Amino acid sequence: MATWMIRAGRGGVYAKDWVENGYVGIGWDFGGVDIASTSHEQLRGVYEAANPDFSAQKVAFAASQASKFAHTIVAGSTVVTYDPEARVYHIGKITGECVPSPDVDGVTYTRKVDWKRIAPRDRLSMSSRNSLGSLTTIFNISAEVAGELNSAAGKGAGKPEAGIETGDSADDEEARFATYDDGIERIKDRALSLTWEDMEQFVAGLLRTMGYHATVTPKGPDGGRDIVASPDALGLESPRIVVEVKHRKGTIGAPMVRSFLGGLRAGDRGLYVSTGGFSTEARYEAGRATVPVRLLDLDGLIRLYVETYDKADAETRSLLPLTRIWWPA
Known part of the structure; x- marks a missing residue:
């Protein structure tokens, strides 16, 4: 057969x-x-x-x-x-x-x-x-x-x-x-072939494409804050988005999402990016959170990038360059 x-x-x-x-x-x-x-x-x-x-x-x-x-x-x-x-x-x-x-x-x-x-x-x-x-x-x-x-x-x-x-x-x-x-x-x-440093820069670039001022935090104990983004360059306006980026094959479970949520401050918004995806329990944990949080897996990340690629800066495009394919209407 x-x-x-x-x-x-x-x-x-x-x-x-x-x-x-x-x-x-x-x-x-x-x-x-x-x-x-x-x-x-x-x-x-x-x-x-x-x-x-x-x-x-x-x-x-x-x-x-x-x-x-x-x-x-x-x-x-x-x-x-x-x-x-x-x-x-x-x-x-x-x-x-x-x-x-x-x-x-x-x-x-x-x-x-x-x-x-x-x-x-x-x-x-x-x-x-x-x-x-x-x-x-x-x-x-x-x-x-x-x-x-x-x-x-x-x-x-x-x-x-x-x-x-x-x-x-x-x-x-x-x-x-x-x-x-x-x-x-x-x-x-x-x-998936990007290094973890490049992936953090890529996510920050995507946020800039969406109109935010995004900064990758210095390396070290960051408490789940790989990137901080804000509508203004000074980081004083709301909503401030705190981003955790995990670039690996394994899925993220509920304990890691719970830890990330625990590190958010009043008024923060959370974005957890995992190229390895999230477990069902992790999504449930995010769904019942008392603060706004978005879980973004690799599929969602790339589809968002494709949709906003025309607005991406040269640095972000250099990390993951795309070629437009024209199709007859």
């Missing part, structure tokens, strides 16, 4: 829910028709009827992708999805047939999955990372990349499953968003 990649929505927003609740889904609107009992040829007409304003390219793409989801991918097939926040590929087995799912957020059809293993993105070669950045929502993973995912997930070496060609050509909108998400992942790969 082949190994299939199914994207969890734009920016991987549904990945956690898919894994926690054991399913995968698609969001194309076929008017509630049972696509599992509808042929590929019929799917085009059904989708066109449900979306009469869509282009022929968009209709053909949706019908082809839905046909793969409902028919080509069979029970027992290996399926992979990516969680950009945790930077891991989840690997599982399809265990159920395609069913309409009108009550599931963000999707119209789902299939049950037994999620078994995870493969950290950082353990994959650059060529495999690039291969997993295909422009389509559902695509077949090559035998070589499937084997590397298995190795990264800790599975013993073995002959990977053979792949098949998908032959799909993504419509412009789908390709544009897939390209954007893939670009975000490549930028994150590059950001």
